[in-house]
Amino acid sequence: MKLKRREFLKLAGATGAGLALSQLGFNVQPIEAASNVTRIHDAEEYTSICNFCSCGCGMVCHVKKGKLINLEGDADHIINEGALCSKGATMYEVPNSDQRVKTPLYRAPGSNSWEEISWDEAVEKVAKKIKEVRDETWDDELHSTDALGFIGGAQNNNEECYLFTKMARALGVTFLEHQARV
Numbered sequence: 674m675k676l677k678r679r680e681f682l683k684l685a686g687a688t689g690a691g692l693a694l695s696q697l698g699f700n701v702q703p704i705e706a707a708s709n710v711t712r713i714h715d716a717e718e719y720t721s722i723c724n725f726c727s728c729g730c731g732m733v734c735h736v737k738k739g740k741l742i743n744l745e746g747d748a749d750h751i752i753n754e755g756a757l758c759s760k761g762a763t764m765y766e767v768p769n770s771d772q773r774v775k776t777p778l779y780r781a782p783g784s785n786s787w788e789e790i791s792w793d794e795a796v797e798k799v800a801k802k803i804k805e806v807r808d809e810t811w812d813d814e815l816h817s818t819d820a821l822g823f824i825g826g827a828q829n830n831n832e833e834c835y836l837f838t839k840m841a842r843a844l845g846v847t848f849l850e851h852q853a854r855v
């Protein structure tokens with residue numbers, strides 16, 4: 674039987690604890706039965722990457738009925754080998770927090786309140802603003818503008834980053850950054 678590191682650790686922990694207790698004369702059958710009914714035993718398991726910094730630590734996410742119910746460091750991941758720092762460990766809150774913003778918010782010039790708008794409206798507003806700012810600040814000599822910046826995130830993959838960079842360069846944007854360095 675070939676075991677992945679994560680499975681090995683689970684098995685070693687369970688059998689080690691079971692052996693130690695049975696050697697002390699405890700009846701371990703109820704414990705073994707209970708360990709098969711953990712809250713994640715019938716959850717779907719996915720791997721993901723922490724989005725908070727450029728270390729790129731691996732995570733294992735357990736999902737039940739479309740909801741994330743558990744998140745932990747991925748013991749099979751080459752970078753973090755199961756560990757997560759305090760920021761990474763709190764990523765569980767990102768999808769589950771009741772303070773999570775789920776729609777774009779717009780604050781009109783002069784207004785002191787935010788209004789919810791659709792994604793289509795948001796994309797249109799951003800596109801129009803980029804065009805307006807670029808036209809106003811274009812430097813003919815340098816063929817670029819210093820008035821716009823692009824920022825990527827730790828969960829953008831290589832292909833997405835390639836496309837972001839292409840688009841930024843095509844627009845003449847020189848300030849191209851990554852969220853993890855900010």
Ligand code: SF4
Nearest residue numbers: 723725726730758761
């Ligand atoms: S878990 Fe911590 S160290 Fe790892 S990527 Fe996330 S923020 Fe960075």
